[in-house]
Amino acid sequence: MGHVNVAVVVVAAMAALVGCQTQQGSSCVDGNGQAGTCISIRSCQPLQQLVQALRTNTGPPNGFQILRRSVCNIQINREPLVCCASSGGTGLDLLPKRCGVTGLVDRIVDGEDAPLLAWPWMALLRGKARGQPSTWICGGVLINARYVLTAAHCFKSIFQIELEFVRIGEHTLSTVQDCENGLCAPLAQDILVEQIIMHPEYGSPCKECNDIALLRLSHPAQLNPIHVVPICLPVDPPKDMEFSEEEFQGKVAYAAGWGSTSRSPLNPVTPDVLQQVLLPINEGNVCNQLKSGYPNRRWTLCAGGEGKDTCKGDSGGPLILSNKIGTKGFVVGITSVGPKVCGRQKTQALYTNVHFYVPWILKNLRP
Structure with missing residues (x-):
């Protein structure tokens, strides 16, 4: 198949996405038919791995089609958003549900x-x-x-x-x-x-x-x-x-x-x-x-x-x-x-x- 660039995937997917783009953070269905969330491709480890495999000609025969069907949104001058399967093992499940909370709301901060x-x-x-x-x-x-x-x-x-x-x-x-x-x-x-x-x-x-x-x-x-x-x-x-x-x-x-x-x-x-x-x-x-x-x-x-x-x-x-x-x-x-x-x-x-x-x-x- 040769080297695959994410930009190629974007171009290939644009025709299918015209008028039906999924909003970032919304539920969607990925290229394998699994339920997921529409997020940045950089935050989706399974599809990152698929892109790398396609670049090195080690991906599955239908890998390009899976990647193309997983694109859920095209944003101008930005990387594509993809439907990332909820069970994809992205590491998100290891982040705490409660985070960033402090006992203070008002702070005076000046060195x-x-x-x-x-x-x-x-x-x-x-x-x-x-x-x-x-x-x-x-x-x-x-x-x-x-x-x-x-x-x-x-x-x-x-x-x-x-x-x-x-x-x-x-x-x-x-x-x-x-x-x-x-x-x-x-x-x-x-x-x-x-x-x-x-x-x-x-x-x-x-x-x-x-x-x-x-x-x-x-x-x-x-x-x-x-x-x-x-x-x-x-x-x-x-x-x-x-x-x-x-x-x-x-x-x-x-x-x-x-x-x-x-x-x-x-x-x-x-x-x-x-x-x-x-x-x-x-x-x-x-x-x-x-x-x-x-x-x-x-x-x-x-x-x-x-x-x-x-x-x-x-x-x-x-x-x-x-x-x-x-x-x-x-x-x-x-x-x-x-x-x-x-x-x-x-x-x-x-x-x-x-x-x-x-x-x-x-x-x-x-x-």
């Missing part, structure tokens, strides 16, 4: 101490380089009881970092138990890591391309209704998110972490209390320069530029957007690359675009 209940999905990575003492090396974010999402560059081979454990449920580093306004949180959980899953193409074709990693914990974190809650992934369809990736631009996102609060790269100052800040997501001249080495602009998001920033030690931590009423949080970015001097005016940082990598994340989750 200040975070309230105790603000970010119940935060994680801290503890490790050490060869011959060096243990230290907090990176941040991360809990996406279900067994997995933490972080940045791949935290484990660069040149650093020779030995990851010791992940801490879940931390707020104030110097206290054994964190309390605020008469409310005390459960003790923080230090959990060993069973597996580090770095993106297989991290560092290619550019130095920090595909800067994303998953940590599989040795045992599930103990969840708590208000103190330890996984964050939501921006999966397709984003039912509770109320906006798509195309609408990220112009939004103001939250970032949080225990990274340096100093503007000087030579004198990092590690805060005792979890910090939070509001950062605008936008693409301008600075962003264009930052993304110049990335073949695909969708791999990253640009945020910051108003004298507020993430900094050394925040790597791997989340960039968070909430739904319109502020009751549910979604991780849309992972702190990746920042300026040498943090928080300067007219500078920005790059955040790995989680929405783009959702298919890779779901593919690597297991019970």
Whole structure:
């Protein structure tokens, strides 16, 4: 059959779809006659595998017809939506039903101490380089009881970092138990890591391309209704998110972490209390320069530029957007690359675009 491109499938399917396109997130029937949901082809692992098999001439004889019949919507200048069978094993069933919920709706975020209940999905990575003492090396974010999402560059081979454990449920580093306004949180959980899953193409074709990693914990974190809650992934369809990736631009996102609060790269100052800040997501001249080495602009998001920033030690931590009423949080970015001097005016940082990598994340989750 030769190499098959998704674009070919789109063209072949357009005639059949004229006047009868299925809305994203709606029920549908796939090319095998199975009930499913109309979602982005990137979020449907079975059809992704079928496309790959067709490209390498290892697909079934009727593979092209199955793929063509599975296209449920054609959107201008976007990848096709496909009917993905509900039992297709996309990893969605491993995402928590309750996610992104915090005990706080109203937050004041301006590079200040975070309230105790603000970010119940935060994680801290503890490790050490060869011959060096243990230290907090990176941040991360809990996406279900067994997995933490972080940045791949935290484990660069040149650093020779030995990851010791992940801490879940931390707020104030110097206290054994964190309390605020008469409310005390459960003790923080230090959990060993069973597996580090770095993106297989991290560092290619550019130095920090595909800067994303998953940590599989040795045992599930103990969840708590208000103190330890996984964050939501921006999966397709984003039912509770109320906006798509195309609408990220112009939004103001939250970032949080225990990274340096100093503007000087030579004198990092590690805060005792979890910090939070509001950062605008936008693409301008600075962003264009930052993304110049990335073949695909969708791999990253640009945020910051108003004298507020993430900094050394925040790597791997989340960039968070909430739904319109502020009751549910979604991780849309992972702190990746920042300026040498943090928080300067007219500078920005790059955040790995989680929405783009959702298919890779779901593919690597297991019970």
